Amino acid sequence: MSPALFLFRKREWISFAILAFILVVVFPTLFDNFRLNLIGKYLTYSFVALGLVLCWGYGGILSLGQGIFFGLGGYCMAMFLKLEASTPEATAIQSTPGIPDFMDWNQLTSLPFWWQPFHSFTFTLFATIAVPVALAFIISVAMFKRRVGGVYFAIITQAIAAILTILIIGQQGYTGGVNGITDLRTLLGWDIRSDNARYVFYFICVALLLASLLLAQFVRVSKFGRLLIAMRDKEDRVRFSGYDVANFKIFIFCLSAALSAIGGAMFTLQVGFMSPSFVGIVPSIEMVIFCAVGGRLSIFGAVYGALLVNAAKTSLSETFPELWLFAMGGLFIAVVMVFPEGVAGLFRQHVEPLITRGISLVRIGKVRKPRPTAE
Amino acid sequence: MDVAQPKDFLLSIEGLSVSFDGFKAVNDLSLYVEENEIRVIIGPNGAGKTTVLDLICGRTRASEGSIRFRGTELTKLREHEIVHAGVGRKFQNPSIYEDLTVFENLELSFPRGRSVLGALAFRRDAEVINRVEEIAEMIFLKDHLETDAAILSHGQKQWLEIGMLLIQSPELLMLDEPVAGMSVSERIKTAELLNTIIQKHSVIVIEHDMKFVEDIAHRVTVLHQGQVLSEGSMERVKNDPKVVEVYLGH
Structure with missing residues (x-):
């Protein structure tokens, strides 16, 4: 653990560089705009998986409600885009022009007050992080200060995910209901559905993800990570070593919520809508599976896990839509029983030793080379 | 509040009671510990020994009574605040971080960077490293700093947890059965360790091993049914007919 190398050890820097290379160079050259947009969508889930690595893998706090924060981040962004798309000119045929179409269908005659600030892009960027983090803070203070943990915490987060879904669907006039907020067009006057925009969003998403990886690594290698x-x-030993355990749990849970929220906002931008189907129980559990498949102790594994599972989901549900849920269940069982450390664990066990051997063989080769001339 | 006390005890427990579902585990207990004293608490199973330690360190809340440590009332404080006040606690079963190395175990117990931001900004500087090495030497684990704590022997785990307390520099250490499960040679080393420790700290020990108690104790308190049955030197306690009847006799 030499302090000479910043944040990562040498090998981890190589992993980081490889991942960055794949995301920045390989994918954009290999895939067309449509596929790249799809990968960008998968990558938004890796923000969530990354948060879960810290929160669940390292901290042991299993949250089955990360969809809450992913969704809230996404909804905040969607609200801004929706307001921009709902100019009085564009909505002239409505009975109340200038408000989002679903509000008009639900007999609302004016924009609710809490939608007003979302006219501002600066506020939206702030709210995208602040709203999910505020909710995460309230949940975690209520739970962790009372020392609710483990399974109980997981169940409560799941219940909140269910409640939020019901709330969004029920308050159709304010939230767009089960359809979500759709028909988003422009971001500050720039068409988000154009190839150009999708290309740019992909790279913004990658840049944010790489920055998040650095942040996660900073937390991981600090004393906080240990x-x-x-x-x-x-937990008790930590408490009796003079730490207020609840504060640490609250912080890491809020951090994972913030990461999920960034993912959610990037999802809205790249996919062009947000709906309750990304908030509830099933998507939240899927997010845990992304993290588990990648390896819950590996920040890079989180990215690969999200990419792999989502790619599998897309290709499988294109051909056998009804099989996907079974495949997902099977995958989860396989991870728990066969490779509990996920893809990262398999890599560490089977591939890394080969690489190490390869490197040492090459080194020995180099040392041996001069020999024949000496003889 | 400047109440004149007859003598400046490090720890004074007065009228302490706690009941679990009507069962009084500790009943109107009073106990005083002086500075640089090794006090051993003995007593039959269920006498309330561990509960007394739990009460002092805040793990269990008292129903009645007061626990004053250097004039600070501990019964109102939360666990980590009691630690900050200078009380360290070792649990009955070695309670260490198995997934971390010996060095990291000790480092986490070093009393700096205990807030969230403090932990994020914490740097492993020379002061930390020196202190960890110094403690590791004391607890006979100098050569195991990079060892994963999980693979230490049972005795070494006990020592490590004692070391984790020592690095906090508490004024009062509370050890719950520190030599349980140790070999004879490990016991002798532990007694040595405790004798070094008391040069700077006061220690409360719960122990069953009478040989060990005789080796280390200054004064012995015998608990029975949540109350003090007898107190004094080992010699006196041993010959107390009440103690013989409930505890030492068999």
């Missing part, structure tokens, strides 16, 4: 492992193992 404390997370310690808390997962012996």
Whole structure:
């Protein structure tokens, strides 16, 4: 653990560089705009998986409600885009022009007050992070200060995900209901559905993801990261070593919510809509599976996990739509029983030793080369 | 509040009671510990020994009574605040972080960077490294700093947890059965360790091993049914007919 190298050890820097290379160079050259947009969508889930690595993998706090924060981040962005798309000119045929179409269908005659600030892009960027984090803060303070943890916490987060879905669907006039907020067109006058925009969003998404990886790594290698492992193992011991355990849990849960929210906002921008089907129980559990498949102790694994599972989901549900749920269940069982450390664990066990051997063979080769001339 | 006390005790427990579902585990207990004292608490199973430690360190809340540590009332404080006040607690079963190395175990117990931001900004500087090495030497684990704590022997785990307390520099250490499960040679080393420790700290020990108790104790408190049955030197306690009857006799 030499302090000479910033954040990562040498090998981790190589992993980071490889991932960056794949995302920045390989994917854009290999795939057309449509596929790249799809990958960009998958990558938004890796923000969530990354948050879960910190929160669940390291801190031992299993959240089955990350969809809440993903959704809230996405909805905040969608509200801004929807307001921009609902100019009085564009909505002239409505009985109340200038408000989002679904409000008009639901007999609303004016924009609700809490929609007003979303006219401002600056406020929206702030709210995209602040709203989910505020909710995460309230949930985690209520739970962790009372020392609710483990399975109970997981169930409560799941219940909140269900409640939020019901709320969004029920309050159709304010939220767009089960369809979500759709028909988003422009971001500050720039058509988000154009090839050009999708291309740019992909790279913004990658840049944000790489920055998030650095942030996660900073937390992981700090004393905070070791404390997370310690808390997962012996919470009482940490408490009796003079730490207020609840504060640490609250922080890491809020951080994972913030990461999920960034993913949600990028999802809205790249996919062009947001709906309750990304908020509820099933998507939240899927997000845990992305993290588990990638390897819950590997920040890079989170990215690969999200990419792999989503790619599998797309290709499988294109051909056998009804099979996907079974495949997903099977995958989860396989991860738990066969490779609990996920893809990252498999890599560490089977591929890394080969690479190490390869490198040492090459080195020995180099040393041996001069020999024949000496003899 | 400047109440004149007869003597400046490090820890004074007065009228302490706690009941679990009507069962009084500790009943109107009073106990005083002086500075640089090793106090051993003995007593039959269920006498309330561990509960007393739990009460002092805040793990269990008292129903009645007061626990004053250097004039600070501990019964109102939360666990980590009691630690900050200078009380360290070792649990009965070695409670260490198995997934971390010996070094990391000790480092996490170093009393700096205990807030969220403090932990994020914490740097492993020379002060930390020196202190960890110093403690590791004391607890006979100098050569195991990079070892994963999970693979230490049972005795070494016990020592590591004692080391994790020592690095906090508490004024009072509370050890719950520190030599349980140790070999004879490990016991002797642990007794040595405790004798070094008391040069700077006061220690409360719960122990069953009478040989060990005789080796280390200054004074012995015998608990029975949540109350003090007898107190004094080992010699006196051993010959107390009440103690013989409930505890030492068999």
